[in-house]
Amino acid sequence: MSILLVLEETSGKIRRASWEALAAATLLAPAESITAVVIGATTESLAREAAEKSVSKVIRVEHPLLAQYTADSFCAALQQLIQSQDATKWVVFAHTYQARDYAPALACRMGQVLIGDVVGIGEGPVFTRQLMQGRLNGSYRHSGNGPCFVSVQAGASRADTGAGPRGTKAPVELFSPNLDATQIRTKPSEPFRGSEQTVDLGSAQRIVSVGRGIKDAQNLPMVQELATALGAELAASRPICDNGWLPMERQVGSSGQTVAPRLYLAVGISGAIQHLVGMKGSQCIVAINKDPDAPIFEVSDYGIVGDLFEVVPALTEAVKAAKQ
Amino acid sequence: MKIAVAIKQVPERDAPVRIAPSANWIEERELQWAMNEPDAYALEEALLLKEQAGSEVIVVSAGPERVGSTIREALAKGADRAIHILCDDLNGRDALGVARLLAAVIKQENPDLVLTGLQSEDVGLGQTGVIVAELLGLPHATMILRVEKTDAGLRVKRELEEGWFQSIELPTPAVLTMQSGGNKLRYATLMGIKRAKTKELRTVTAAELGADSAPTVVLEQIAAPKKQKSTQMLPGSAKEAAAALVEKLKTEARVL
Numbered sequence: 001m002s003i004l005l006v007l008e009e010t011s012g013k014i015r016r017a018s019w020e021a022l023a024a025a026t027l028l029a030p031a032e033s034i035t036a037v038v039i040g041a042t043t044e045s046l047a048r049e050a051a052e053k054s055v056s057k058v059i060r061v062e063h064p065l066l067a068q069y070t071a072d073s074f075c076a077a078l079q080q081l082i083q084s085q086d087a088t089k090w091v092v093f094a095h096t097y098q099a100r101d102y103a104p105a106l107a108c109r110m111g112q113v114l115i116g117d118v119v120g121i122g123e124g125p126v127f128t129r130q131l132m133q134g135r136l137n138g139s140y141r142h143s144g145n146g147p148c149f150v151s152v153q154a155g156a157s158r159a160d161t162g163a164g165p166r167g168t169k170a171p172v173e174l175f176s177p178n179l180d181a182t183q184i185r186t187k188p189s190e191p192f193r194g195s196e197q198t199v200d201l202g203s204a205q206r207i208v209s210v211g212r213g214i215k216d217a218q219n220l221p222m223v224q225e226l227a228t229a230l231g232a233e234l235a236a237s238r239p240i241c242d243n244g245w246l247p248m249e250r251q252v253g254s255s256g257q258t259v260a261p262r263l264y265l266a267v268g269i270s271g272a273i274q275h276l277v278g279m280k281g282s283q284c285i286v287a288i289n290k291d292p293d294a295p296i297f298e299v300s301d302y303g304i305v306g307d308l309f310e311v312v313p314a315l316t317e318a319v320k321a322a323k324q
Numbered sequence: 325m326k327i328a329v330a331i332k333q334v335p336e337r338d339a340p341v342r343i344a345p346s347a348n349w350i351e352e353r354e355l356q357w358a359m360n361e362p363d364a365y366a367l368e369e370a371l372l373l374k375e376q377a378g379s380e381v382i383v384v385s386a387g388p389e390r391v392g393s394t395i396r397e398a399l400a401k402g403a404d405r406a407i408h409i410l411c412d413d414l415n416g417r418d419a420l421g422v423a424r425l426l427a428a429v430i431k432q433e434n435p436d437l438v439l440t441g442l443q444s445e446d447v448g449l450g451q452t453g454v455i456v457a458e459l460l461g462l463p464h465a466t467m468i469l470r471v472e473k474t475d476a477g478l479r480v481k482r483e484l485e486e487g488w489f490q491s492i493e494l495p496t497p498a499v500l501t502m503q504s505g506g507n508k509l510r511y512a513t514l515m516g517i518k519r520a521k522t523k524e525l526r527t528v529t530a531a532e533l534g535a536d537s538a539p540t541v542v543l544e545q546i547a548a549p550k551k552q553k554s555t556q557m558l559p560g561s562a563k564e565a566a567a568a569l570v571e572k573l574k575t576e577a578r579v580l
């Protein structure tokens with residue numbers, strides 16, 4: 001009943017999402033059966049960081065060809081690692097863009113199917129994922145033999161539970177996979193920023209965020225007026241930026257910025273998981289939506305079900321009146 | 325260049341979804357259906373490549389009879405021909421089960437490029453394209469916003485998290501999963517809709533493809549999500565609700 005927890009690094013540190021995945025992994029088996037895995041060309045400091053956590057062991061999967069992430073090198077290295085381990089029951093990842101890029105292929109290579117984007121783990125175990133843009137939850141079960149691959153959505157577990165330092169350090173092992181440059185078919189460049197960032201939504205105290213419900217770019221000034229009245233920054237969910245109605249830098253969600261203002265007011269945003277992960281840490285969340293079943297209401301403190309074209313102007317007036 | 329585009333028909337975004345009596349899927353009767361939006365972006369990219377380089381665009385879609393309307397829409401937008409994998413058990417299949425169907429058909433076509441959306445809007449597995457690549461033994465890249473043909477193969481722009489991007493070079497044939505927003509989606513023209521009626525739409529059954537297997541991952545039950553916070557709903561007219569909200573934000577939440 002052992003677990004391999006595959007950690008992901010960013011700028012030389014383990015990503016926070018990986019510690020959330022560790023917390024989720026402890027729902028499957030106790031810390032004594034969790035082996036943390038760090039991958040790269042040089043993994044010593046990552047392993048040191050991982051060894052402080054509640055895990056039984058840390059494995060450094062190290063090879064010069066793992067210096068930069070590619071699906072081919074990561075799949076090959078991890079397949080060799082998994083096959084070298086006895087009785088791996090679970091392979092757990094944080095549900096990041098990187099895991100989404102290779103974990104399905106790795107699972108497939110081992111005759112398995114990843115249970116991805118997991119937001120909850122219950123008795124059984126039964127894995128909960130969102131369906132229909134967050135309007136429904138699905139319960140999934142793994143059947144058959146072989147390891148079960150699971151990726152855990154950010155925010156599904158708290159990184160500070162079950163993942164704290166335990167005083168002693170977990171032992172560290174080195175694993176050197178056999179990799180060959182000819183196996184790696186893709187050539188990635190160094191990451192780059194899309195455009196000059198002129199808006200720092202991350203430090204905004206109040207944010208008014210607009211979604212598909214706005215229907216047309218012509219209706220945006222109405223929401224801008226509310227934002228101005230509140231002294232808030234204007235932000236948006238992905239489709240608004242996809243349409244070019246607002247610049248990409250104003251996008252909140254997994255592909256945009258992560259924000260945690262004192263007030264987050266969501267206008268015409270249904271609340272798909274990709275949006276929620278970018279704003280659910282906000283102190284006070286307000287949602288205005290015509291659909292009473294919109295998932296945004298699940299994370300909201302206050303909700304108004306109604307036509308935003310009536311509610312937003314009324315709210316702007318009420319805010320202005322309250323300020324006088 | 326020969327381009328295969330895998331598209332999925334999903335419930336229309338605003339369609340009210342109800343849980344079926346079986347409790348393991350939604351009630352499909354009376355639902356409106358549409359092309360999965362990320363797949364529409366995949367199709368758009370294929371059509372742009374066709375316009376630049378004279379490619380052939382073949383649409384592949386799996387699902388029951390009703391999927392035909394979405395396939396016709398893709399043909400009306402400019403795809404050259406289509407293959408409908410007729411199967412009534414798409415929702416009972418796991419990602420591998422669906423990918424096997426698509427891969428079986430795509431393999432017969434032997435395209436230079438396979439495009440699909442990064443995920444579906446109904447079950448959102450986000451795995452089908454990657455698994456198709458694995459089954460076909462092709463390189464892949466995910467969350468792609470732009471595709472450029474080069475002498476050696478392709479150069480693509482990949483989206484990373486939090487506003488970062490990277491460019492990736494890869495040889496063809498390859499599989500790419502497309503992110504939304506890279507291009508502007510076109511509408512079908514009247515002429516396109518007319519032409520679509522004469523375009524080739526071949527149907528194969530899942531059984532004919534011999535790509536069946538028992539699922540490894542089973543969707544057992546669906547349910548309405550539990551609330552994570554106790555939400556105070558503010559009733560009344562727009563004006564009443566707005567006034568109540570401002571009061572709450574001032575005195576209760578203290579954020580104004």
